[in-house]
Amino acid sequence: MQVSVAGSSAGRGSPSVTLVQLPSGQTVHVQGVIQATQSSVIQSPPMQAVQVASVANAEDSADSEGVTDSQKRREILSRRPSYRKILNELSSDATGVPKIEEEKSEEEGTPSGIPAMAVPTSLYQTSTGQYIAIAQGGAIQISNPASDGVQGLQTLTMTNSGAPQPGATIVQYAAQTPDGTQQFFVPGSQVVVQDEETVLLKSHMSTAATGDMPTYQIRTPTTALPQGVVMAASPGTLHSPQQLAEEATRKRELRLMKNREAAKECRRRKKEYIKCLESRVAVLEVQNKKLIEELETLKDICSSKTD
DNA sequence: CTCCTTTGTCGTCAAACGCA
DNA sequence: TGCGTTTGACGACAAAGGAG
Numbered sequence: 001m002q003v004s005v006a007g008s009s010a011g012r013g014s015p016s017v018t019l020v021q022l023p024s025g026q027t028v029h030v031q032g033v034i035q036a037t038q039s040s041v042i043q044s045p046p047m048q049a050v051q052v053a054s055v056a057n058a059e060d061s062a063d064s065e066g067v068t069d070s071q072k073r074r075e076i077l078s079r080r081p082s083y084r085k086i087l088n089e090l091s092s093d094a095t096g097v098p099k100i101e102e103e104k105s106e107e108e109g110t111p112s113g114i115p116a117m118a119v120p121t122s123l124y125q126t127s128t129g130q131y132i133a134i135a136q137g138g139a140i141q142i143s144n145p146a147s148d149g150v151q152g153l154q155t156l157t158m159t160n161s162g163a164p165q166p167g168a169t170i171v172q173y174a175a176q177t178p179d180g181t182q183q184f185f186v187p188g189s190q191v192v193v194q195d196e197e198t199v200l201l202k203s204h205m206s207t208a209a210t211g212d213m214p215t216y217q218i219r220t221p222t223t224a225l226p227q228g229v230v231m232a233a234s235p236g237t238l239h240s241p242q243q244l245a246e247e248a249t250r251k252r253e254l255r256l257m258k259n260r261e262a263a264k265e266c267r268r269r270k271k272e273y274i275k276c277l278e279s280r281v282a283v284l285e286v287q288n289k290k291l292i293e294e295l296e297t298l299k300d301i302c303s304s305k306t307d
Numbered sequence: 308c309t310c311c312t313t314t315g316t317c318g319t320c321a322a323a324c325g326c327a
Numbered sequence: 328t329g330c331g332t333t334t335g336a337c338g339a340c341a342a343a344g345g346a347g
Contacts, residue, residue, distance in 0.1 A: 258331085260318060266334055267316080313344080324333070 256319070259320085259333095262333065263318070266332095270334085309347090311344105311346085313342100315340105315342085317340085318338095320335105320337085322333100322335085324331105326331090327329095
């Protein structure tokens with residue numbers, strides 16, 4: 001099934017409606033969640049197209065008489081709920097909709113690309129073709145396609161309780177490579193990150209599965225500063241304009257770096273959210289199909305009785 | 308091969324959100 | 328209320344694919 005998600009219109013003036021288009025040409029209107037500057041196409045396994053009801057847009061047009069431009073603009077720009085919020089609300093309404101996990105759990109080592117479900121053992125397939133199984137004990141097994149550098153299973157084990165240090169998180173990365181098991185110990189307040197700002201265990205676990213051993217560095221997630229970066233003195237101790245300028249530059253660099261990472265994370269969440277929407281569409285399609293079949297059966301029964 | 312279009316990704320800005 | 332976070336919007340860029 002191919003589901004295309006596009007903002008209803010480009011630019012800042014667009015109302016917050018997302019059109020999820022099904023292969024049959026039908027569209028699902030999702031209120032107030034996604035806008036894309038360009039349309040995105042997501043591939044998913046083939047699925048029979050069944051009619052899906054559409055949800056009307058509740059905040060159709062903001063242009064009413066007597067409203068100033070600034071007010072209009074403010075209405076247009078009014079914040080939509082976050083993906084996580086919407087999805088978690090959806091998941092509370094309907095079963096089968098996985099939740100996006102809280103940020104905390106991600107830092108503790110749970111691959112956030114995996115939806116959290118209350119199923120003892122779950123199997124997922126990533127966009128890269130990997131299979132991820134979550135065992136009861138929290139062990140995460142990654143099965144690579146045969147074309148990948150490392151074949152077979154890799155295990156990510158996350159332990160919180162009973163850790164050697166209070167509040168520490170053990171992240172074991174055991175890959176069945178010729179070198180043997182590789183293991184990472186991650187204290188609670190730190191994350192192991194790859195070079196190129198790629199956080200280990202974050203989204204693309206396939207990067208850890210390649211044959212080449214990437215280099216890692218320990219960072220504290222709160223600051224995201226690379227090692228060796230020393231915080232400058234507080235503004236009160238700065239004297240010369242040059243120092244002030246350096247401080248401003250440093251602050252800007254820090255802000256940009258943080259925002260860069262935040263944008264990456266936001267995009268990852270957005271993708272995850274879209275995947276969840278797709279799965280919801282699939283569930284609804286199946287439900288709809290069943291209901292149609294049930295209706296047909298009942299119709300047959302009624303018509304046979306009247307005959 | 309070159310040019311154009313489409314698609315996807317990334318960095319940045321800015322505004323809204325949310326929390327202490 | 329200030330500050331950090333989140334996310335829509337935008338532009339730049341690269342890769343892929345099609346047309347000529």
